[in-house]
Amino acid sequence: MPGYVIGDVQGCFQQLQSLLAKIQFDANKDYLWFCGDLVARGPDSLATLRFIRSLGDTAKVVLGNHDLHFLACAFGFAKADAKDLLDDLLHAPDLAELVHWLQQQPLMYFEPERQLLLVHAGLAPHWPVEIALQAAEEVSVVLKSSPERLFSVMYGNSPALWSDAQSEQDRWRFTINSCTRMRFCLANGALELKEKRHPEKVSTLIPWYAFWQQKPHPQIFFGHWAALMGDSPVKGIHALDTGCVWGNYLTAYCIETAQRYSVSD
Incomplete structure (x- = not known):
């Protein structure tokens, strides 16, 4: 049973089929x-979401920042930007079913037996896997049961440290930012959420994965950071x-063989 980890599709349905x-x-x-980031910015988010949903248990999905923003738009807590190309999806006859399905997807997926972790953006510094999974599950429970509570407080860049997350709203926001928006951190591990460039062009910040270079960690599969172009900078941490x-390209990584496959059209 070969398994493949696929990077950010973002509505690029034809490339996914290729x-x-x-x-x-x-x-x-x-x-x-x-x-x-199954949806947004690409030409066919609706077909992409319908197809991945149709795969059932054959597919494991974690939510990205664009997926959460789409859900916030569907629940009326945000407005889709024209460049997100979400109109067809937001006006689809099966919107309610697609929204409900996406609400059931986690922020993190972890297989303890094989020590494999799937997440959109990364694993925050000084955040043990057990604590990260508990925090992600807390967000998932609220997303499923009371999405309005979550979306009303989701947007924002603070707190930047888990230790500063004193309220449940702070915990949710830090967890979402870590799992779906993080790229760089400050030297103390605080999240810096604005910089998107390649690390070679940024001398004042530290990529999140660098904090794990000398520490035990599961194999981590992540997307979100297109500027890396799939460069896997730390052993056992895979950029997709x-x-x-x-x-550019859509990439799949075979878990069993460590081989990468890419298509451009």
């Missing part, structure tokens, strides 16, 4: 993990966003 053809994906024996929506 990638699945390239790896000769067989839904009867293979499985897929998606790093989040190769900027498909920006005209």
Whole structure:
């Protein structure tokens, strides 16, 4: 049963189909993990979401920042920007079913037996996996049961440290920012959420994964950071966003063989 981790699709449905053809994906024996950001900015978010939902248990999905923003728009707590290309999705006849399905998806997926962690953005410094999973589950429970409570407080960059998250709203926001928005941190591990460039162009900040270079960690699969173009900078930490929506590639990583596959169209 080969398993493949796929980077940010972002509505690039045709590229996803080309990638699945390239790896000769067989839904009867293979499985897929998606790093989040299934929707937004690409040409066909509706077809993408419908297709991945149709895979059922064959696919594991974690939520990305664009997925959460889409949900906030669907619940009336945000407005979609024209560049997000979400109109077809937001006006789809099966919108309610797609929204409900996306609400059930976690921020993190972890297999303790194989020590594999799937997350959209990364694992925050000084955040043990057990604590991160508990925090992610807390957000998931609220997303499923009381999404209005979550979306009313989701947006914002603080707190930047888990230790400063004193209220449940602070915990939710830090967890969402860590799991779906983080790229760089300050030297003390505080999240810095504005910088998007490649680390070689930024001398004053530290990539989140650098904090794990000398510490034990599971294999981590993440997307979100297109500027890395799939460069895996730390052993056992795998970058999968190769900027498909920006005209580059969509990439799949085979868990069993460590081989990468990419398509551009």
